[in-house]
Amino acid sequence: MQNKQLTISSSNITRSFWLFIVLLTIGIGLYGYNYTNAWLVEKKYALTNITNALQKRINSYHYITYQIYDKFSNVPSLSIDPSLQETRLRPNVYYVEKMHKKTDAVIFGSHDDNTLAMVANISDYLDTRWGAKTENYAMYYLNGQDNSLSLITTQPLRELASRLQESYLATSVEEHRAEMLQQANMLNERESFLGLRKQHFRNVYSFSMLTTFNQPGHLATVIAFVLPINDIIPANMALSSFLLEPSNIDLDDSAIPAGNALNAYVTMAGNWVEFSASLPNTPLKMVYRVSALNLACDLLRNNIWLIIINLLLLVLSMMSIYFIRRQYIPPSESMAVELEAERALNQEIITSLPCGLLVYNFASNRVIVSNKIGEHLLPHLNLNKIAHMAEQHHSMIQATVNNEMYEICIFRSQLSPESYLFLLNDQNREIMVNKWLQQARREYDKNIRARKLMLHNLGIELNEPLRLIHGLAERLRNQPDRKQQTLLNQLAASSSSVLELIENITLLTQLETQDWQPSHQSFAPVAMIDELLLEALPAINQKGLALFNHFHLDVDQRYISDANALRKVISLLVNYAITTTAYGKVSLVIDHEPGHADRLIFHINDTGSGISDEEISNLSYPFLSQTQVDRFNHGSGLTFFLCNQLCKKLNGQLNICSKVDIGTRHTIRIAMEMEKKAAEKQEKLLDGVTALLDITSKEVRGIVTEQLQAYGADCLVDEDRQINCDYDLLLTDNPQRTDDDTLLLAGDEMGWQQLGKRYIRVNYNLSGAMLDAVLMLLEQQMAVPEQEKNPFTLNIEDTQPYKKQLKSSNYHDLFVETVPDDVKKLYTEAGSSNLHALSQTVHRLKGVFAMLNLLPGKQLCESLEQHITDGDTRNIGNNISQIDFFVSRLLEQGSQQHE
Numbered sequence: 001m002q003n004k005q006l007t008i009s010s011s012n013i014t015r016s017f018w019l020f021i022v023l024l025t026i027g028i029g030l031y032g033y034n035y036t037n038a039w040l041v042e043k044k045y046a047l048t049n050i051t052n053a054l055q056k057r058i059n060s061y062h063y064i065t066y067q068i069y070d071k072f073s074n075v076p077s078l079s080i081d082p083s084l085q086e087t088r089l090r091p092n093v094y095y096v097e098k099m100h101k102k103t104d105a106v107i108f109g110s111h112d113d114n115t116l117a118m119v120a121n122i123s124d125y126l127d128t129r130w131g132a133k134t135e136n137y138a139m140y141y142l143n144g145q146d147n148s149l150s151l152i153t154t155q156p157l158r159e160l161a162s163r164l165q166e167s168y169l170a171t172s173v174e175e176h177r178a179e180m181l182q183q184a185n186m187l188n189e190r191e192s193f194l195g196l197r198k199q200h201f202r203n204v205y206s207f208s209m210l211t212t213f214n215q216p217g218h219l220a221t222v223i224a225f226v227l228p229i230n231d232i233i234p235a236n237m238a239l240s241s242f243l244l245e246p247s248n249i250d251l252d253d254s255a256i257p258a259g260n261a262l263n264a265y266v267t268m269a270g271n272w273v274e275f276s277a278s279l280p281n282t283p284l285k286m287v288y289r290v291s292a293l294n295l296a297c298d299l300l301r302n303n304i305w306l307i308i309i310n311l312l313l314l315v316l317s318m319m320s321i322y323f324i325r326r327q328y329i330p331p332s333e334s335m336a337v338e339l340e341a342e343r344a345l346n347q348e349i350i351t352s353l354p355c356g357l358l359v360y361n362f363a364s365n366r367v368i369v370s371n372k373i374g375e376h377l378l379p380h381l382n383l384n385k386i387a388h389m390a391e392q393h394h395s396m397i398q399a400t401v402n403n404e405m406y407e408i409c410i411f412r413s414q415l416s417p418e419s420y421l422f423l424l425n426d427q428n429r430e431i432m433v434n435k436w437l438q439q440a441r442r443e444y445d446k447n448i449r450a451r452k453l454m455l456h457n458l459g460i461e462l463n464e465p466l467r468l469i470h471g472l473a474e475r476l477r478n479q480p481d482r483k484q485q486t487l488l489n490q491l492a493a494s495s496s497s498v499l500e501l502i503e504n505i506t507l508l509t510q511l512e513t514q515d516w517q518p519s520h521q522s523f524a525p526v527a528m529i530d531e532l533l534l535e536a537l538p539a540i541n542q543k544g545l546a547l548f549n550h551f552h553l554d555v556d557q558r559y560i561s562d563a564n565a566l567r568k569v570i571s572l573l574v575n576y577a578i579t580t581t582a583y584g585k586v587s588l589v590i591d592h593e594p595g596h597a598d599r600l601i602f603h604i605n606d607t608g609s610g611i612s613d614e615e616i617s618n619l620s621y622p623f624l625s626q627t628q629v630d631r632f633n634h635g636s637g638l639t640f641f642l643c644n645q646l647c648k649k650l651n652g653q654l655n656i657c658s659k660v661d662i663g664t665r666h667t668i669r670i671a672m673e674m675e676k677k678a679a680e681k682q683e684k685l686l687d688g689v690t691a692l693l694d695i696t697s698k699e700v701r702g703i704v705t706e707q708l709q710a711y712g713a714d715c716l717v718d719e720d721r722q723i724n725c726d727y728d729l730l731l732t733d734n735p736q737r738t739d740d741d742t743l744l745l746a747g748d749e750m751g752w753q754q755l756g757k758r759y760i761r762v763n764y765n766l767s768g769a770m771l772d773a774v775l776m777l778l779e780q781q782m783a784v785p786e787q788e789k790n791p792f793t794l795n796i797e798d799t800q801p802y803k804k805q806l807k808s809s810n811y812h813d814l815f816v817e818t819v820p821d822d823v824k825k826l827y828t829e830a831g832s833s834n835l836h837a838l839s840q841t842v843h844r845l846k847g848v849f850a851m852l853n854l855l856p857g858k859q860l861c862e863s864l865e866q867h868i869t870d871g872d873t874r875n876i877g878n879n880i881s882q883i884d885f886f887v888s889r890l891l892e893q894g895s896q897q898h899e
Contacts, residue, residue, distance in 0.1 A: 014321060021318070098120060115148055144220050193210070205233075206228040353371060362418045405427040524555075529549065539633070589603040600672055640656070729743060729781070733745045
């Protein structure tokens with residue numbers, strides 16, 4: 001019996017499954033569309049029923065409104081029941097006492113007995129109407145005759161639950177009064193409606209219907225009914241989603257109502273789905289709003305199991321396609337394609353081999369596989385002899401084929417013992433390639449050695465002549481001839497620059513030949529930075545730049561490394577930053593990584609024009625790009641490469657970050673060994689010294705404060721200093737302050753210099769110069785006699801600088817006219833013990849002395865204020881005498897000059 005197998009095409013099965021997937025997807029979409037449409041139609045019918053019920057309620061209360069007005073309001077006089085009484089709840093709030101308690105009535109405002117009787121009758125009438133109602137109904141009656149407002153409601157009003165409800169009731173009444181007054185003023189509208197409102201303390205939504213009745217000679221009477229809608233809203237529709245809005249559709253009274261016709265519409269308003277239906281005989285429409293996102297979530301939640309089942313069917317269909325194609329479809333259709341692809345790949349590999357290849361079957365004496373090289377050599381080969389010889393020599397022999405040397409390797413097939421694989425390698429070509437490679441390597445090594453020798457010999461030959469030229473320039477510059485001084489300075493600077501370039505070339509050559517190795521010596525970074533900045537100061541001052549040195553390390557800590565190499569790197573980068581900066585500042589920040597005091601970080605920042613990426617590429621190889629040039633100097637293409645190599649030798653790294661027109665930051669990170677310090681705590685040089693800082697620049701103040709605190713000094717800021725607070729020396733950047741014991745801070749000073757008696761000018765960037773200047777000032781201060789140290793013991797010589805200062809001031813005449821009178825007031829007020837007036841006069845004098853920078857007078861006034869606070873009458877008199885003496889000395893010479 002013949003075995004017949006049904007062959008199924010894989011493409012047909014795939015198409016069938018894809019058709020099933022498409023139909024399933026369409027089915028899901030259609031179901032979703034139908035379900036959504038059914039939900040929308042259901043909401044439309046529900047909204048139509050709501051509007052019809054609402055219209056019926058409006059028609060009913062429209063009839064009730066006219067009944068109330070005709071029966072009770074439009075009557076000239078009503079009979080008053082003698083038992084009818086009213087109770088005053090609050091000012092102008094009256095509660096109507098009645099027999100039936102379904103409704104409560106309250107009258108707001110002054111009224112007459114006729115109004116009371118009318119309200120009682122209306123309440124009795126509404127008792128019959130609202131007797132079976134469970135919702136909260138209310139009616140507001142604005143009487144046009146006495147302008148009183150009456151409230152009749154099913155809510156109990158006499159005993160309110162809380163003050164919150166009482167306050168809410170009063171607010172609600174005021175709102176309705178305002179709305180009814182507004183309705184009364186509208187002559188063209190007899191009836192109006194207010195939108196839905198939610199009553200506080202309960203989930204009740206209601207709307208208001210206002211009807212106006214005009215009376216000749218009186219204000220209009222307005223009747224408003226507050227009608228709830230909770231009873232006509234289905235339970236599955238949220239009350240907060242309903243809106244009652246005016247309708248723009250014109251009403252046609254002659255039209256016949258369509259019964260239960262569907263007059264609702266669905267629109268999209270942003271992210272909301274809005275259902276709207278107009279009331280049949282009222283210019284209103286009811287709007288039901290549902291969030292589109294919430295609608296989608298509800299639809300998904302309601303049909304989650306159907307969606308999950310459909311998704312599972314989709315996944316199973318995809319998996320079925322995969323497994324059926326892999327397991328149950330015979331592979332005969334794709335096998336030929338795969339074999340053809342493998343054959344083409346094998347043929348491509350064989351053709352691309354750089355050696356000859358032959359696969360020969362000795363049983364059939366035919367070539368199975370070969371490439372072009374093998375086919376070319378086949379006529380010149382005796383394959384039987386080659387195979388026999390190769391088997392005797394480990395399957396490899398060398399033979400001459402067509403006058404060329406070949407290495408022949410054979411491999412015997414394990415599946416077909418009569419088939420052999422022959423590989424023929426051209427030995428002559430391999431030998432030639434090896435010779436070319438060796439020659440290229442020799443040429444490369446030769447060029448490297450030649451370049452190293454050239455740079456080394458160039459440095460040796462140029463070094464000595466340039467040193468002689470530089471020495472001659474230095475000697476000529478020291479000659480007294482001033483005419484040639486400028487040219488000689490330029491010659492010395494140029495020769496120094498060229499000499500430094502030659503030294504850098506020599507150092508780079510030593511680095512490449514491994515002849516230079518870093519030394520390990522102890523050094524103090526603070527001293528190295530001072531020397532480096534002192535060398536860079538002439539170039540800084542020449543260009544008018546500002547220099548700032550932020551040293552955040554311990555000044556007493558010493559490190560072990562190659563100080564000369566580190567100094568060389570920082571010096572080259574600082575000079576490069578000066579060259580690229582036309583104006584602004586150059587900052588040097590020395591710090592260490594947080595938690596690692598042995599890992600130092602050096603930042604060289606400038607505010608120059610920035611450097612390009614081409615210049616930064618000089619880090620990898622020297623002179624790859626041209627460098628920037630200013631009017632005094634030019635950068636070197638060797639700088640970045642040499643600094644990078646030195647940082648690597650010091651186990652560090654160099655990073656450069658630059659932005660055009662903003663500046664450049666050079667960052668050096670180097671790990672150094674720290675020298676161990678003595679275990680005992682040593683006393684610092686400036687322990688117990690107090691310095692007063694009167695510095696305008698915050699950056700300079702931070703630098704000086706850190707320097708002084710590093711040596712143990714205490715710093716006081718002039719603005720924060722307390723009255724009569726003593727200090728040992730003053731540090732200021734204001735040249736106008738010429739007090740004793742003063743350090744004048746400057747950024748262009750080459751160290752420090754003595755400007756006057758106990759008055760020194762010092763560079764705030766140099767820690768060593770700052771320390772020397774402070775110590776020198778303290779020594780001079782200690783050498784002064786004790787009476788001269790007292791700021792309140794003045795003589796004629798002490799007042800000479802302040803006399804000159806007062807004479808040059810624009811306020812000299814004002815000082816002569818006002819200050820002597822204030823001094824006389826001091827004596828008068830001190831004699832009468834009027835300390836309050838005395839303190840005010842002293843404060844005014846202190847302000848004058850401070851404005852004119854007369855420090856002794858200001859200090860005397862501060863001392864006098866302290867004595868006034870303490871109530872020390874003896875010292876008060878002494879201080880007043882000293883102030884009088886100081887003022888008289890100032891005016892003695894000043895008055896003579898004025899005359």
